[in-house]
Structure formats: structure tokens, C-alpha cells
Amino acid sequence: MEDSVNISILNRFEKIATNNRLAHAYLFVGPELTGKSETALAIAKLVNCADTARELFCDACPSCIKINAGSHPDVGVIDSGDGQSIKIAAIRDLVSRVQLRPFEAPKKVFVIKNIEQLTLEGSNALLKTLEEPGSDTLLILTTAVPEKNLETVKSRCHVVNFFPATQQRVAATLEDDLDIPEPVAHFLAYFSEGCLGKARRFYQEGIFERKNDMIDHMVLEQDNEAYLKTLSADKEKTKEALAVLLSWFRDLMLLKTGVEQGCVVHADRRKELLSLVSQYSFNQLKEIVEGIVDTSRMLGENLNIKIPLILLREKIWTRS
Numbered sequence: 001m002e003d004s005v006n007i008s009i010l011n012r013f014e015k016i017a018t019n020n021r022l023a024h025a026y027l028f029v030g031p032e033l034t035g036k037s038e039t040a041l042a043i044a045k046l047v048n049c050a051d052t053a054r055e056l057f058c059d060a061c062p063s064c065i066k067i068n069a070g071s072h073p074d075v076g077v078i079d080s081g082d083g084q085s086i087k088i089a090a091i092r093d094l095v096s097r098v099q100l101r102p103f104e105a106p107k108k109v110f111v112i113k114n115i116e117q118l119t120l121e122g123s124n125a126l127l128k129t130l131e132e133p134g135s136d137t138l139l140i141l142t143t144a145v146p147e148k149n150l151e152t153v154k155s156r157c158h159v160v161n162f163f164p165a166t167q168q169r170v171a172a173t174l175e176d177d178l179d180i181p182e183p184v185a186h187f188l189a190y191f192s193e194g195c196l197g198k199a200r201r202f203y204q205e206g207i208f209e210r211k212n213d214m215i216d217h218m219v220l221e222q223d224n225e226a227y228l229k230t231l232s233a234d235k236e237k238t239k240e241a242l243a244v245l246l247s248w249f250r251d252l253m254l255l256k257t258g259v260e261q262g263c264v265v266h267a268d269r270r271k272e273l274l275s276l277v278s279q280y281s282f283n284q285l286k287e288i289v290e291g292i293v294d295t296s297r298m299l300g301e302n303l304n305i306k307i308p309l310i311l312l313r314e315k316i317w318t319r320s
């Protein structure tokens with residue numbers, strides 16, 4: 001049930017709404033399938049439900065029914081799809097709807113999913129609305145990649161964190177049900193950010209074997225030009241390699257901040273992680289992570305990533 005409504009967050013919003021202390025804009029941060037947009041729509045029902053006597057919402061009044069059906073005129077969702085940029089036209093449409101009076105709802109609610117897919121043009125168009133959306137509008141943005149979001153957008157939102165089902169539980173399930181050895185189960189559970197369905201898929205795809213090969217070639221061996229060349233010829237492989245790199249450097253950032261070693265994704269490579277962590281400053285690690293996120297975005301937009309990959313390689317190899 002990873003993708004269902006987060007009840008504790010919904011309860012928090014009910015209290016805030018009852019006390020009339022709802023902010024104009026929220027940013028929901030958390031891995032995929034942690035129920036961010038489902039919770040956002042539940043909040044839309046919460047603030048607009050006609051049956052005020054009910055706890056949370058009734059799911060039966062015209063407002064709740066229309067929100068469930070995706071046909072409420074005052075509730076909108078922008079979902080650009082996996083890896084696709086959010087169209088500027090969708091943002092402009094939203095901005096003009098914010099300026100209109102609500103058709104029937106006490107509060108217009110707009111959800112923008114995967115805000116990391118906003119183009120610069122899109123976020124600029126959105127900024128003014130985030131500043132002064134009007135008291136009859138609630139904006140909820142979601143992201144799984146908080147590093148990517150423009151500070152200007154983030155600073156105008158209240159951040160709410162969503163956490164996945166515990167990775168340990170997923171690791172244990174993989175070990176028990178599929179007889180997967182512990183180091184592999186640990187990696188799959190953490191790499192999938194606690195999502196069992198994804199972890200199973202990664203297992204079927206044999207990602208564990210490939211990811212160590214990728215780390216060897218991209219991080220530990222300096223002589224990797226031929227590898228990068230072969231890699232960058234295959235979009236899907238490049239995408240996977242960037243995801244592996246991202247998790248590797250996030251691990252290093254976690255270790256740098258003194259997080260318990262058991263929480264890292266690549267626990268099977270603990271020795272290499274620990275020897276690398278002292279060779280980078282925190283800012284270097286942050287820059288590498290940002291570089292990886294940018295390169296992934298460019299790949300998603302079908303831009304040429306040859307130069308970003310070279311720059312990334314240089315950053316990775318600038319060690320003390």
C-alpha cells in the first residue's frame with residue numbers, strides 16, 4: 001500500500017485547516033510511491049467536503065465525488081509523466097485559473113506533480129503565483145528529487161516530508177520470499193527507497209550485478225573513457241548508471257554527515273565508501289549530486305550529455 005494516502009499527514013492538515021492556518025503553498029518531498037499526490041487530493045477533499053460534520057471528508061458529497069472522478073472545476077492536477085518536462089502552457093493555464101473565482105469550491109486546490117520537471121520558464125511563470133496565490137487557493141507541489149528544485153520555488157513553500165515503508169521490512173521480505181542473499185536484498189530495498197514492487201523489478205532486471213560494475217568503472221577506475229563512450233551510446237543504460245551514481249554519492253553525503261552506516265544503499269561496498277568519504281568535501285559531494293541530477297534531466301529531455309558527463313567525470317576525480 002505504498003501509494004496510498006498518508007493518514008498522519010492528512011490528520012495534520014485537518015488540524016491546520018480547522019484552525020484556519022493553512023499556508024498558500026506546500027511542497028511534498030519524498031520518494032516515488034509514498035502517497036504524495038494521493039494525500040494532496042485527499043487534502044483537496046478535506047478542505048472542500050460539503051459534509052462538515054464528518055471527520056476528514058465524506059467521499060459521498062458532490063465535491064468529494066467530483067474530486068475522486070477528476071472532474072472538479074476548482075481542483076486541478078498537473079502531471080507531466082515520467083521524465084517529461086512540465087509544459088509551460090499547463091503552468092500558464094494554472095496561473096489564470098488561480099486568478100479566477102472558484103466555481104463552486106470554498107478553496108481551489110492545484111497539485112503540480114514532479115516539480116523537478118519544471119523548466120526555468122515554467123518556474124518563473126509560477127513564482128508570482130506562489131507569492132500571492134490569493135486566500136481561496138491552495139497549491140501543493142510534489143517532488144522526489146528535492147536537490148533539483150529551484151531555491152526560489154522551495155523558499156515559497158512549506159515543506160512536508162513523506163517517508164517510505166521501512167527499507168528494512170522490504171529487505172526482510174525479499175530475503176524470506178525470494179531467497180535473496182542479505183547484501184543484495186539490502187541494496188534492492190534501499191535503492192528502491194523501500195518500495196517492494198520496484199525492488200522486485202530491480203531484482204528481475206539483475207541490477208545488483210551491473211551496479212557494482214558501474215561503480216568500479218565510473219568512480220574507482222580513472223581510466224574509464226572507453227566505458228563512458230559505450231555507456232553513453234545507450235540511453236537506458238546511461239539512465240540506470242546515473243541513478244546508481246546518484247545513490248552512491250548520496251551515500252557519501254550521508255556518511256559525511258555522520259549518519260549510521262547501516263542506512264547507506266551500497267552497504268556491500270562499505271569499505272570503498274568509507275575510504276572515499278574523506279577524499280571529498282561536503283560541498284564537492286553536493287556539487288556532484290547536483291551534476292548527476294542535471295545530467296539525468298538533460299538525458300530525459302534528449303539533450304546531448306557528452307559534455308555534462310565529462311564534467312561530471314572531472315568532478316568525481318577531483319579528490320584530495
Ligand SMILES: [Zn+2]
Nearest residue numbers: 049058061064
Ligand atoms: Zn464530501
